[in-house]
Every structure is written in structure tokens, then in C-alpha cells.
Amino acid sequence: MYRESWVEINLDALKFNFNKIKEKSNKDLICVIKANGYGSGDQHIIQTALACGINFFAVSSLDEAIVLRNARCHEKILILGYVNPTDIKICIENKISCTVVSLDWLKDVCRQDTSGLELHLKVDTGMNRIGMKTLEECIEAINLCQLNNIDACGIFTHFACSDVANQEMTKKQYEKFKNIVLNLPHQFKYIHCDNSDALVSFQDNLTNYGRLGISMYGISTYMNDLKPVFSLYSTISCIKEVDAGETISYGATYTTSSKEIIATLPIGYADGWLRKNQGRNVYVDGDFAPIVGRVCMDQCMIRLKEFKPVGTHVELFGSHMPVQEVARDLETIPYEILANLSERLTRVYIENGEILTEINARLERSKI
Ligand SMILES: *Cc1c(COP(=O)(O)O)cnc(C)c1O
Numbered sequence: 001m002y003r004e005s006w007v008e009i010n011l012d013a014l015k016f017n018f019n020k021i022k023e024k025s026n027k028d029l030i031c032v033i034k035a036n037g038y039g040s041g042d043q044h045i046i047q048t049a050l051a052c053g054i055n056f057f058a059v060s061s062l063d064e065a066i067v068l069r070n071a072r073c074h075e076k077i078l079i080l081g082y083v084n085p086t087d088i089k090i091c092i093e094n095k096i097s098c099t100v101v102s103l104d105w106l107k108d109v110c111r112q113d114t115s116g117l118e119l120h121l122k123v124d125t126g127m128n129r130i131g132m133k134t135l136e137e138c139i140e141a142i143n144l145c146q147l148n149n150i151d152a153c154g155i156f157t158h159f160a161c162s163d164v165a166n167q168e169m170t171k172k173q174y175e176k177f178k179n180i181v182l183n184l185p186h187q188f189k190y191i192h193c194d195n196s197d198a199l200v201s202f203q204d205n206l207t208n209y210g211r212l213g214i215s216m217y218g219i220s221t222y223m224n225d226l227k228p229v230f231s232l233y234s235t236i237s238c239i240k241e242v243d244a245g246e247t248i249s250y251g252a253t254y255t256t257s258s259k260e261i262i263a264t265l266p267i268g269y270a271d272g273w274l275r276k277n278q279g280r281n282v283y284v285d286g287d288f289a290p291i292v293g294r295v296c297m298d299q300c301m302i303r304l305k306e307f308k309p310v311g312t313h314v315e316l317f318g319s320h321m322p323v324q325e326v327a328r329d330l331e332t333i334p335y336e337i338l339a340n341l342s343e344r345l346t347r348v349y350i351e352n353g354e355i356l357t358e359i360n361a362r363l364e365r366s367k368i
Helices: 011-025 034-038 042-051 062-070 085-093 103-109 135-147 168-183 196-201 323-329 334-339 361-367
Strands: 005-010 028-032 056-059 076-079 096-100 118-122 151-156 190-194 209-212 230-235 238-242 260-265 281-284 287-292 300-304 313-317 346-351 354-359
Touching (some): 011 028, 011 042, 034 062, 034 334, 056 062, 062 076, 062 085, 062 096, 085 103, 103 135, 118 135, 135 151, 168 190, 190 196, 281 300, 323 334
Parallel strands (some): 028 056, 028 209, 056 076, 076 096, 096 118, 118 151
Antiparallel strands (some): 005 230, 230 313, 238 260, 260 300, 281 287, 281 313, 346 354
16 A cells, blocks of 8 residues: 555455344345445445345446446346436346336337336335336336336335434335335336335335445444444554644644644545544544644644654544544535545455455556
């Protein structure tokens, strides 16, 4: 590793979480690995999922699906978002299933050669994002599929409020979905509505699959027995004593009140370590230390109580500083923090308690 800041992905914890969630949910799982597995690196997530008997994957777009095919993933893949109808041929050639985002989209698709195409109908039950809203639209969609040799193998919806204790909205959405599924003159192989939180908090007797995302990484509203998969680390690259009354970093927003020990970490906002982290704590060697002064693009400074050697590891989030806590402090959700960890950070994969491999994606690409 040439830059001493990295994301650790613990595949042992991931395996543990897969098995816990499988036990608890009683459904087959579609492993949602959009956005490069929420930043974890989809390849290793796929391998671990397969080892746990999960062999259906979902991504957000065609390029994400092709990346998986290029990496020799031959498993079932569903694109959850929009695909340009002119790219349907590529989906058929690569056996990639698509989502019917609207009836108009399907009509456009049917102007192409569609034999061999697999589609999942998306029912919009309240997100008002993508999908068809009425039974009539869904019936027309099924008819179009039959006329055009399209296999309408799946149907799904997406909940807006599965992470809140009050299930009123979720129930309302589910009832709309159920009403449409049961009134369509068609048998679906895949019926799914649950994301991570709904998988363990909402019971139904209609669906046979669930779409698992964030909880595989140990982040759940309802399960507290999952293990954290993601940790973010940096190292002390420089440490010095600063006199009282000096300022730290851009804008001179922090002034030392006495002699202070200031350490520099080679991580900044270009790594996804946002400026808003100023003032928050990181974990160093058994103690917490505040980030002082502005977070720079590539570096930030922390205040320590005592000198530590250069090279000392610093946990920005992980087992001592949960990413959920970081998200709360930054007034966001863990998804946003994970998905914004930049490619510049090396991914270090742990398996059986040991380092399996390190991947610096940009360095790898530059070799080709
Ligand atoms: C991202 C996504 C999921 C996974 O959601 P989690 O909350 O991470 O489990 C499921 N379904 C759809 C349609 C999504 O876009």
C-alpha cells in the first residue's frame, strides 16, 4: 500500500451476516451490489454470497451489470433501474434481466427484437420513482410481453419507510402490490418487495425473494446481532508539538489553547472523508482523539494527549466508532458514507482472520 489510508472489508463478518439474515428472513435473497457493493468492491461480495448459497444479484444500471459479466460472474443479474431501450440487445446477449420502469418504456423496448429478454415488472406503490401504478398498466405490460416473446419472470415494488417503527406506510404499499400481483393473469417466478429492513421486520405470504443491501454490511434498524464489515483506517504520517495560540489547517478555524500534540493523517475529502468531520472523534490506540481544523483534500489533523509513533493506526470508523454514529454526527445515513468512500482508498479484504488481498483499483487499471 502506497497511501496509508484504507477501507477494510471483513469477509468473515459478511459471511456471518449473510447467514444470520438468511435464518431470520425465510426468503431467498437477491444480493444488491449496486454502486460497487456500496463501495466494498463487488467481486469479493459475490464470492462470499455464493459461498453462502446466494446466487442472484442486483445492480442499478447496465454498465454495472456488464462489469460483473466481464469479471466472469455468470449468475443471475437484475438491473433495478433504467436501461435505454436501444441497449436491450446487449441485455439479451448477456442474459441480464431488466426492470419495466414504465409502460412507455416497455412499448419502446417492443420495437426491438426482444426474444429471450427477461423482465421484472416494477410496481410503483408509493415511492413515485419508477414503476407502473395501476393494475391496468400491469395487465397491458403482461400482454405486450406475451406478444413479444418476453419472459415476464418477476414483479416487485420498493418500500419508502421500511426503516421506521410505524409500518402503516409499508402495509399500505404492500396491500397495493398484493392486489396487483393477485389480479394479474400471470404466474411470476420472482416476487419481491423487501429491502434489508423489511426482510426482517415485515412478514408477508406473497413474496418469495427479498433484496438484501445494507444489512449484509452489518447495518440494520432491527437486528443488533450483525457484525460490522466496513472499517476505515488511516495512519499517523507526521506528529509534532504545537505552541499555544497557533492555528491548524486552512482558514485557521482552530487555535491551540495550550501546547498541543497534533498528528497528521493522509486522508481527506477526496477520499470521501468529508469536511463536515471537523470536530468529530477518531479512535487511536485505546482512546478517542478529535479532528482539529479543516479537513483538507488529502489530509487532516487530530489532537492527541501523548506522542505516538509515525505509522500508528487510526480508526475513522469500525468496531470502536460505528459508521452509524459517524452518519448521525454528519446528519446523513450510513449508505451515503459508504458509497462515497473514493476509489483512491485501497480496499483490504480479510478472510479467516487474515489479509486475503489488497486492491487499489486505480493502480490496477493503470497497468493495463
Ligand atoms: C438499493 C436497493 C435495495 C437495497 O436496499 P437496502 O436498504 O440497502 O437493503 C433494494 N431494492 C431496491 C430497488 C434498491 O434500489
